[in-house]
Amino acid sequence: ISSSVGTLVSGALDPSGRDSARVTAEDLETGQKTIDYPYVLRGRSGLIRFETYRGVNDYLSTKYPASFADERDYWLQFTDESIQDRYLRQLADNIRAAETDREDQARAAISMVQKIPYIGYSYDTAAKYPYHVLYHQNGDCDEKSLLLAYLLRDLGYGVAVFEFEQESHMAVGVRAPERYCYGKTGYAFIETTVPTIPTDAGGEYGEAEVKLKSDPKVFVVADGDSFEGIWREHTDAAEWNRIRSMGRELDPYNYGRYRNLAQAYGIPYE
Numbered sequence: 001i002s003s004s005v006g007t008l009v010s011g012a013l014d015p016s017g018r019d020s021a022r023v024t025a026e027d028l029e030t031g032q033k034t035i036d037y038p039y040v041l042r043g044r045s046g047l048i049r050f051e052t053y054r055g056v057n058d059y060l061s062t063k064y065p066a067s068f069a070d071e072r073d074y075w076l077q078f079t080d081e082s083i084q085d086r087y088l089r090q091l092a093d094n095i096r097a098a099e100t101d102r103e104d105q106a107r108a109a110i111s112m113v114q115k116i117p118y119i120g121y122s123y124d125t126a127a128k129y130p131y132h133v134l135y136h137q138n139g140d141c142d143e144k145s146l147l148l149a150y151l152l153r154d155l156g157y158g159v160a161v162f163e164f165e166q167e168s169h170m171a172v173g174v175r176a177p178e179r180y181c182y183g184k185t186g187y188a189f190i191e192t193t194v195p196t197i198p199t200d201a202g203g204e205y206g207e208a209e210v211k212l213k214s215d216p217k218v219f220v221v222a223d224g225d226s227f228e229g230i231w232r233e234h235t236d237a238a239e240w241n242r243i244r245s246m247g248r249e250l251d252p253y254n255y256g257r258y259r260n261l262a263q264a265y266g267i268p269y270e
Contacts, residue, residue, distance in 0.1 A: 030055035039111035040266030057135040072219040079150045092154035103229040113148040118193040142170040144192040149221045158224040162216035169205040175226045180234045195266045200237035
């Protein structure tokens with residue numbers, strides 16, 4: 001998986017586009033499109049319905065990323081844009097309506113973003129806003145990570161994004177008990193590009209398909225609650241990796257465990 005992570009953090013682009021104070025609802029609420037985003041929760045399939053607008057997408061397309069001396073400010077401009085927030089906050093409300101249990105709301109958000117198709121861009125491509133990911137129904141690792149960070153923030157969780165410069169990769173961190181956190185970051189690792197068990201950071205990234213070895217930069221998006229129940233995912237991830245380490249030929253018991261875990265998290269399997 002390749003990524004545009006790191007692009008334009010210290011570049012020369014200036015913000016441009018229409019003044020948000022002058023944009024009207026009539027301008028923005030054109031080209032309405034209803035999209036159902038699938039997710040999987042403990043093997044149960046669900047859908048999150050969301051109304052998108054071509055007008056909002058087009059407006060955000062004029063908002064070129066600004067450069068900042070502080071890298072955190074660069075990434076926060078994608079989660080804190082006021083017009084986007086006016087329309088995107090409804091998605092978190094729709095997730096709450098779909099799942100009544102608070103931690104299941106986080107799980108649904110994670111699965112939903114993971115199941116949005118990944119698309120790679122050249123390294124010099126600027127990141128897009130989370131709303132673009134929803135409207136176009138695709139995104140790369142930084143864009144999908146920013147979308148998930150936005151949703152987890154709105155659902156009340158402490159959240160950060162991890163930037164792995166060496167591997168050109170971005171992922172999400174959710175506040176969690178220390179034993180389930182990635183290294184000493186204070187946040188549990190969540191991959192966003194494909195369906196993966198939360199806390200599992202064993203994937204291969206970049207054009208060379210390397211594993212994550214560098215210490216990530218941690219950019220806090222929001223303070224909030226800890227995902228206490230993530231111990232379940234941590235246990236499942238350990239079992240998943242134990243089985244995968246056995247090779248492609250599995251006995252019936254271990255294949256059954258492998259299949260059950262894949263189905264529980266919506267992971268494609270053979």
